[in-house]
Amino acid sequence: MSAVTIRDVAREAGVSVATVSRALNDGAHVTLGTRERVRATAARLGYVPHSGARSLITRRTGTVGVLLPDLYGEFFSELIRGIDQTAQRLGFHMLLASSHSDAREIAAAVGNMRGRVDGFVVMSPDRAAMPALAELARTYPAVVLGAGLEHGSFATIGIGNYEGAVSMTRHLIALGHRDIAFVRGPDGNLEAADRLRGLLDVAGEHRDVTVRDCRGDFRQESGYQATQELLRASARPDVIFCANDAMAIGALGALHEAGVRVPDDVAVCGFDDIPIAQYLTPPLTTVRVPIADLGVSAVEWLVDALTNGAPIDARRAVVPTSLVVRASCGASRRDPLRRTAL
């Protein structure tokens, strides 16, 4: 492969390896002439430094490790897009691995990547993974995405799940919906738990509002099945509030299949505002989460800590969410602005 080493360049350019290294890296303490000459020969020979050898001595890899729970759906492609884009912009590589839900898997993945990365971006919303994350953050700069903020000891960028669910619920109630079916996320998922909590808190303020709680796992299929079960029940809910958009898509599919009109017969809403949400039939009312931005900030923080030695442990942020009203809850028809709940 890349058989051409720094030695070859040095010989060819008539200088020492030290000079080549300097000319190629910072360029300091090297005459402009020799620098150009070295760079020219390096380019001509197609020289590329061996990153292993370099990281051996510099103790840096120029790579960020990314650990994700799984890779289904548009949410994660958005997230990865933000991460990848920022990593490239800042001159870092991205080592990606997924399917790490529990603590054991996280630890194993971190072990595998040890020495190959300078730091980590981890999304692991499962409660059980928290100890492993704390352990990880003890030995590596790490940014954790979407973890409950209270589980401190590592840098986190959270999502305004609670607030988003609160405004969505207020919106639903203002529209006149009283019987709310909530399709949950996976057990132990902190994001989903916060969303449910927001819903319950607002619902609790209203005597006539009832909440049904349905199983779900964030995948389309589970939204589809939960909806089918709801349709088999004696009374139809007013609205099906899915803990994420993917399940809302499944719900819409099941309703369409059953000939139930949305939003006339049943309203549907989601959470995340993935890109396709606006193109659905009907366009999905949901809570906007700036997914790609999440990845962007995470990498920016990490690289900042890596290159400037900025302390990272205590950093904390919450990206705000916002209600996006489209047609799937009947909003356009009833004009919620005039009827805002107390």
Added chain:
Amino acid sequence: MSAVTIRDVAREAGVSVATVSRALNDGAHVTLGTRERVRATAARLGYVPHSGARSLITRRTGTVGVLLPDLYGEFFSELIRGIDQTAQRLGFHMLLASSHSDAREIAAAVGNMRGRVDGFVVMSPDRAAMPALAELARTYPAVVLGAGLEHGSFATIGIGNYEGAVSMTRHLIALGHRDIAFVRGPDGNLEAADRLRGLLDVAGEHRDVTVRDCRGDFRQESGYQATQELLRASARPDVIFCANDAMAIGALGALHEAGVRVPDDVAVCGFDDIPIAQYLTPPLTTVRVPIADLGVSAVEWLVDALTNGAPIDARRAVVPTSLVVRASCGASRRDPLRRTAL
């Protein structure tokens, strides 16, 4: 960080570094007793080999490089899922980078990854990138996904684009559609070109079938806009055939917004069969592409070449596509099976 080196383990276990290395790697030429002792101390100290140092001498990195054109939508999350899963299963890491459309960017990305990966999986359906891919394959084991097969000199796994488009078109014509609007993919995209070719070849067999050609770039937004333009035209097409599902979603959105019924007024179909296609309203008739399998096979080939030295240059495969008939073209209503075209 990982300050514990092989030397520490050696000292602690009372053996030489060579013995530690042997005990930890193959385990050959080491007494069972010492092997266990070494492994125990290594585990106790939390020793993890420095991958850079190792790859320096073994000339292997245990990592596959993945280059993708961009990361939008569900297609790529499916693809990455297949790649990631297989890489992990075979004990390889995955270095991912995207947004590499033209030849220059491909070359730059390959340069960046040089020395960090053992081989490449590349998806780069742009015609202009072919020379760069050929150059890449000269120096690295590489599997190219979805390239036109005729651009040989590297291993390729293609998609049965032409055949898929042919059966879709036959299906559409059998359903009675005559005025077909095709929403193209990006200029120079070989996949999209093959799909269009399949459509045109079949349409050419029928005197009364006309094809309109609309701009598109594989993104939802472009399907949405192309459809809006079509609706402004004097005559409505019978069917809007989108070169991928993402654009079909955009088309469905535009039609819903305009109050045009699908499939009653206009039929819509796509290509890829991304997971959400079946949940759309109406469920999307499309051509199934085993996206994740594509990634699985690519990594399997690559790792096979890497570990067994299996020659890879000439390997060639085409994953078959298949028509998936759902409701968006009115199939269920008119029963295509009775009216199959000549």
Added chain:
DNA sequence: CGGGTAATTGTAAACGTTTTCAGGACCATC
């Protein structure tokens, strides 16, 4: 009981960089 063989272990070189340290050239200043 001695010699040979096989198996286990240790020593040291090598991989390709970066970087410290020292040497040398050149210039300016006195």
Added chain:
DNA sequence: GATGGTCCTGAAAACGTTTACAATTACCCG
């Protein structure tokens, strides 16, 4: 013209592994 300083360059050590080779040990068989 000597001296001091600055700037450029080179020699060599170091990073943490793997592995060829040498050395030691244990064992078996004659």
